[in-house]
Amino acid sequence: MALKTVRIQDVAQAARVSTATVSRALSTPEKLSEETRKAVFDAIRSTGYRVNHAARNLRMQRTGAVLILVPNLSNPFFSQILAGISGVFMETDYSVLIADTHGRAADDNRLGDYALTRVDGIISLDGALPAETMQEVAGQGAADRMIFACEWVQDTPLPSVRSDNVEGARLAIRHLHGLGHRNIAHITGPEDNVLTHARRQGMLEERTRLNLPARDDWIIRGDFSLESGREAAHRILTMDQRPTAVFCCSDQVAFGLISTLTAHGVRVPQDLSVVGFDDIELSEYYVPALTTIRQFRRKLGARAARLLLDRLGGGPATPVPGEVLTVEVELVIRDSTAPPPPLAP
Amino acid sequence: MALKTVRIQDVAQAARVSTATVSRALSTPEKLSEETRKAVFDAIRSTGYRVNHAARNLRMQRTGAVLILVPNLSNPFFSQILAGISGVFMETDYSVLIADTHGRAADDNRLGDYALTRVDGIISLDGALPAETMQEVAGQGAADRMIFACEWVQDTPLPSVRSDNVEGARLAIRHLHGLGHRNIAHITGPEDNVLTHARRQGMLEERTRLNLPARDDWIIRGDFSLESGREAAHRILTMDQRPTAVFCCSDQVAFGLISTLTAHGVRVPQDLSVVGFDDIELSEYYVPALTTIRQFRRKLGARAARLLLDRLGGGPATPVPGEVLTVEVELVIRDSTAPPPPLAP
DNA sequence: CACCCGCATGAAATCGTTTACATGTTCACG
DNA sequence: CGTGAACATGTAAACGATTTCATGCGGGTG
Numbered sequence: 001m002a003l004k005t006v007r008i009q010d011v012a013q014a015a016r017v018s019t020a021t022v023s024r025a026l027s028t029p030e031k032l033s034e035e036t037r038k039a040v041f042d043a044i045r046s047t048g049y050r051v052n053h054a055a056r057n058l059r060m061q062r063t064g065a066v067l068i069l070v071p072n073l074s075n076p077f078f079s080q081i082l083a084g085i086s087g088v089f090m091e092t093d094y095s096v097l098i099a100d101t102h103g104r105a106a107d108d109n110r111l112g113d114y115a116l117t118r119v120d121g122i123i124s125l126d127g128a129l130p131a132e133t134m135q136e137v138a139g140q141g142a143a144d145r146m147i148f149a150c151e152w153v154q155d156t157p158l159p160s161v162r163s164d165n166v167e168g169a170r171l172a173i174r175h176l177h178g179l180g181h182r183n184i185a186h187i188t189g190p191e192d193n194v195l196t197h198a199r200r201q202g203m204l205e206e207r208t209r210l211n212l213p214a215r216d217d218w219i220i221r222g223d224f225s226l227e228s229g230r231e232a233a234h235r236i237l238t239m240d241q242r243p244t245a246v247f248c249c250s251d252q253v254a255f256g257l258i259s260t261l262t263a264h265g266v267r268v269p270q271d272l273s274v275v276g277f278d279d280i281e282l283s284e285y286y287v288p289a290l291t292t293i294r295q296f297r298r299k300l301g302a303r304a305a306r307l308l309l310d311r312l313g314g315g316p317a318t319p320v321p322g323e324v325l326t327v328e329v330e331l332v333i334r335d336s337t338a339p340p341p342p343l344a345p
Numbered sequence: 346m347a348l349k350t351v352r353i354q355d356v357a358q359a360a361r362v363s364t365a366t367v368s369r370a371l372s373t374p375e376k377l378s379e380e381t382r383k384a385v386f387d388a389i390r391s392t393g394y395r396v397n398h399a400a401r402n403l404r405m406q407r408t409g410a411v412l413i414l415v416p417n418l419s420n421p422f423f424s425q426i427l428a429g430i431s432g433v434f435m436e437t438d439y440s441v442l443i444a445d446t447h448g449r450a451a452d453d454n455r456l457g458d459y460a461l462t463r464v465d466g467i468i469s470l471d472g473a474l475p476a477e478t479m480q481e482v483a484g485q486g487a488a489d490r491m492i493f494a495c496e497w498v499q500d501t502p503l504p505s506v507r508s509d510n511v512e513g514a515r516l517a518i519r520h521l522h523g524l525g526h527r528n529i530a531h532i533t534g535p536e537d538n539v540l541t542h543a544r545r546q547g548m549l550e551e552r553t554r555l556n557l558p559a560r561d562d563w564i565i566r567g568d569f570s571l572e573s574g575r576e577a578a579h580r581i582l583t584m585d586q587r588p589t590a591v592f593c594c595s596d597q598v599a600f601g602l603i604s605t606l607t608a609h610g611v612r613v614p615q616d617l618s619v620v621g622f623d624d625i626e627l628s629e630y631y632v633p634a635l636t637t638i639r640q641f642r643r644k645l646g647a648r649a650a651r652l653l654l655d656r657l658g659g660g661p662a663t664p665v666p667g668e669v670l671t672v673e674v675e676l677v678i679r680d681s682t683a684p685p686p687p688l689a690p
Numbered sequence: 691c692a693c694c695c696g697c698a699t700g701a702a703a704t705c706g707t708t709t710a711c712a713t714g715t716t717c718a719c720g
Numbered sequence: 721c722g723t724g725a726a727c728a729t730g731t732a733a734a735c736g737a738t739t740t741c742a743t744g745c746g747g748g749t750g
Binding site: 350352353354364365368369372396397398399400401402403404405 | 705
Binding site: 050051052053054055057058063065073074075076078079080082083086087090095096097098099100113116117118226229230252255256258259262281282284285286287289298 | 398399408425432435571607629630631
């Protein structure tokens with residue numbers, strides 16, 4: 001049953017050459033004579049040889065794999081990024097490992113273990129890695145084999161690829177302002193998240209620039225989730241002075257918000273406008289179709305993948321250590337925003 | 346910079362034992378004397394030793410990884426399944442590789458290559474693998490290291506874990522019938538998909554049992570996507586005799602459908618009821634909240650993972666080769682279904 | 691004609707584990 | 721007191737590739 005495993009040795013025998021030659025045929029075919037090369041490839045075909053990665057990796061002192069750290073695999077936001085990453089690595093001989101960090105489940109040494117022995121490089125979509133983990137990684141020479149995508153860790157020298165979050169927030173506010181809104185609320189992400197800060201900052205900047213009124217309770221703490229959108233809705237419903245528009249830190253939050261507002265008789269966009277962030281596939285098909293800030297997630301993933309690939313290649317393509325690649329965002333206007341109702345409460 | 350890699354040999358030296366003992370301390374600590382065990386673990390700590398997986402895998406003739414084949418990574422439906430799978434393997438020393446098959450992009454030998462050299466086992470969420478690929482896998486002795494989850498391939502001896510699709514469809518129809526609907530349409534998945542067949546079959550069975558009218562154009566071809574829901578909506582809008590309810594093969598299709606119907610003035614559920622399938626997170630937050638058939642995706646993933654784990658362990662836990670584990674489904678009633686409008690067209 | 695260089699190839703060391711087998715010690719039992 | 725089982729540990733042979741270094745050959749050059 002278990003077919004006898006065919007080794008490089010067997011190929012060598014069949015081709016009447018040495019194992020070294022077979023190995024060379026695979027890695028640097030141009031260095032062989034036409035004749036030998038053909039013989040080897042014929043032998044490979046006829047024996048059905050497939051390289052044993054464990055052996056190769058052992059000898060080459062590498063693992064042939066990269067690890068993607070995802071904060072939450074069940075969040076559809078990440079799937080396109082993964083698709084982008086995986087698309088790039090598919091072309092290489094790297095395997096892609098995916099691990100869910102579950103918010104914080106990166107048990108102490110778990111990441112360290114992976115970083116140091118199981119993979120050649122890491123792309124973290126999680127900007128909330130414990131400081132000690134970061135220390136460890138940085139210290140152990142894994143520093144130039146790890147990058148961030150989407151999220152990042154503040155004050156770390158690791159490169160990162162990210163959307164222009166500040167600009168995205170500005171676009172959202174500007175759009176609402178253009179429609180005539182003045183009283184604009186914002187539902188943020190979790191306080192310890194970098195995206196939360198960037199987007200809130202953009203929002204605040206633009207609000208100041210446009211001279212819009214600021215009320216403390218118009219900044220509502222959320223956590224990117226549907227559920228937190230629902231909670232924010234309840235908060236808004238009980239406000240003495242309601243905003244006429246809400247800028248959400250994610251599309252999911254926007255959905256949670258709209259769904260709950262609608263259930264309570266507040267119509268979007270007639271009574272209240274909502275802008276999301278991300279532009280996940282569903283946003284176009286929500287009711288109402290969601291006005292949102294589009295992130296080019298697939299592109300972002302692909303960029304990150306290539307960046308890591310460059311670093312792993314050890315090529316000279318390693319300019320600034322702390323480089324930041326910014327991916328543009330764009331405002332997508334759909335049906336969840338409209339001018340504010342004529343008679344403000 | 347590159348810390349000199351510490352080998353098992355170094356640990357052995359530090360602990361004044363042989364490498365064999367160190368190895369044993371790691372794999373079968375109970376076989377060592379208290380004293381030695383302690384010495385070894387101290388040495389491991391002090392040297393900062395971490396096992397080299399390539400070496401271990403080479404020696405043990407395994408890869409330490411499993412592969413998950415996903416038809417489409419960007420579909421949020423799969424993320425929870427992945428989370429379930431990955432949760433189980435997290436507890437083991439297996440790594441989880443994830444590959445997007447892109448519908449059919451499993452280039453000829455690509456899967457074969459992986460199956461045979463890079464991973465110990467495979468969970469395919471893709472039931473549309475090319476026949477030749479299946480042949481190859483089956484022939485090469487990978488047969489007892491591969492299982493299906495969610496989808497499956499007809500007439501293959503490989504085990505699979507799946508939701509009770511037929512029952513799900515029955516539940517949906519029964520629910521609509523109970524509300525008073527008689528004219529029920531169904532949007533299917535792609536014709537070559539096993540889920541399409543199972544769900545349509547359940548639907549047809551129940552329709553027959555309940556003596557509901559059948560019209561050919563009430564079975565509309567779709568493909569699980571948002572876009573196909575939109576297309577189906579257009580189809581329905583132009584029908585001379587419209588159904589009063591539609592059972593969709595996925596939540597995404599339902600969203601596409603509802604979104605487009607709403608845009609054309611058809612109200613859900615007042616004018617037309619819609620039932621989905623899957624119960625993805627968003628369904629609860631859609632407007633209207635979607636009545637749907639819930640699949641326990643995380644559980645399904647976890648089951649599949651454990652099933653594969655059993656088989657890999659080589660344990661006796663390998664009963665019937667073609668076994669099928671069925672995961673129950675349940676009807677979740679929300680706001681997208683209601684009694685049909687009083688005056689039928 | 692002697693020399694050297696470049697080229698294609700082969701022999702063998704090496705990567706870091708696990709594990710079959712050998713060794714030595716202890717202890718129970720007749 | 722001799723024998724052997726049970727146990728703890730060590731020795732060394734794999735696992736299957738890559739790569740350094742050596743070798744032999746042919747041809748251009750002075």
